[in-house]
Amino acid sequence: MAVISWSEMMSVGVPVLDDDHKTLVGFINLLQHSIGDPEEYVAVYSVLGALEDYCLHHFLREEKMMEAGRCPQLDQHHRTHEGFAETVRALKARYEEDQSSVRARDCLTFLNDWLVNHICTTDMNYRAWLVGHAGAKAVGETMSLADQRLDSGPTDWRRLRILVVDDNPNFCGILTAILNGVGVSSITVSHDLAAGKMALIGQPLDLLISDWHVGTESGLDLVKWLRQCPPPLCGLPVLMLSGHERMINRDLALLAGADEFMEKPVAARSLLICLSRLAAKVR
Incomplete structure (x- = not known):
């Protein structure tokens, strides 16, 4: 299975969401590189964990931006996101029960098909509502994966x-x-x-x-x-x-x-x- 190369054809026209998508594509490519590595099992679980964290964060950002932009496909998008998250959780649960039961190759077909098709088809549907929408842009840029309460303020x-x-x-x-x-x-x-x-x-x-x-x-x-x-x-x-x-x-x-x-x-x-x-x- 070939490494995925990001191209402008995959861009949804919203920089903060394009950056999220590039990160997710990068994780898929890391799984590809980990095949046969002595620490493949560590890489698989780390990538699955990162995908779970990043996707939940990205999905929430995407949905909040769609809500701000009054995008009519929001409910359908949310259901699609839930389906992906459930599959990743199931793969993680299998790994935790028996790490040898989940290999990098097992994850790649699903991730390639879902993420690339989702970005290149489903996500393109919200372009008309989000591109150039100042309110949606402001919502997306205020969300961080590492948000937490720190006395010293947010991390730069x-x-x-x-x-x-x-x-x-x-x-x-x-x-x-x-x-x-x-x-x-x-x-x-x-x-x-x-x-x-x-x-x-x-x-x-x-x-x-x-x-x-x-x-x-x-x-x-x-x-x-x-x-x-x-x-x-x-x-x-x-x-x-x-x-x-x-x-x-x-x-x-x-x-x-x-x-x-x-x-x-x-x-x-x-x-x-x-x-x-x-x-x-x-x-």
Whole structure:
């Protein structure tokens, strides 16, 4: 199955919704790249989780904009969205029962058919009501996947500079897609500790996301090294990821100097809420 290339033929003429669609297409392509990867199961669940989070967010944004634009197809659109969400939830439930029962190939046919056909046919029906509609545009632009109440205010995702240290290119792609989806464009990826240290020293950064196992090396060593650096580098907020959730892993990560710990596979919304907390530390 071929990778999907975004084209202007897929544009619905509403920039904020086109951006959502590009993110969703990107997740489908990440599934394609994950076929046969040693961590394919992690990639599949992470993508399914990200699709569930992003689609619920995107569907709500789309429906709120259609409501603002008084689009007559709103009810039909909502039913179609519900059907997609139910299928993704079913795939996730199958995975949680037996991760070997859901492979990347199992998801691709459904996702390709549904998303591409939905964007290129169903979504085109609301163009006449939403293109150029100032009220609908205002509604869409105020909605964020990571909306939450923070004393320090909303996160300015577009200004964040993030370093990801992980030896798995597909998982790095998933993280990058999630971050791109909320507006983060300054993302540096390193696949070993030496490259990670060079990136940390060589450029201004706001956040570090590191895997526990980076090839044969330990992300804990990177965090310990970071905390021994001179200020302000030593104070860089750190999220540590691990494929094995054990209380001792969490404790060791925090003792090494990490600020937050999350288990792989990650859920998009949970990841963004966690990063919002870390970003508040650098304001």
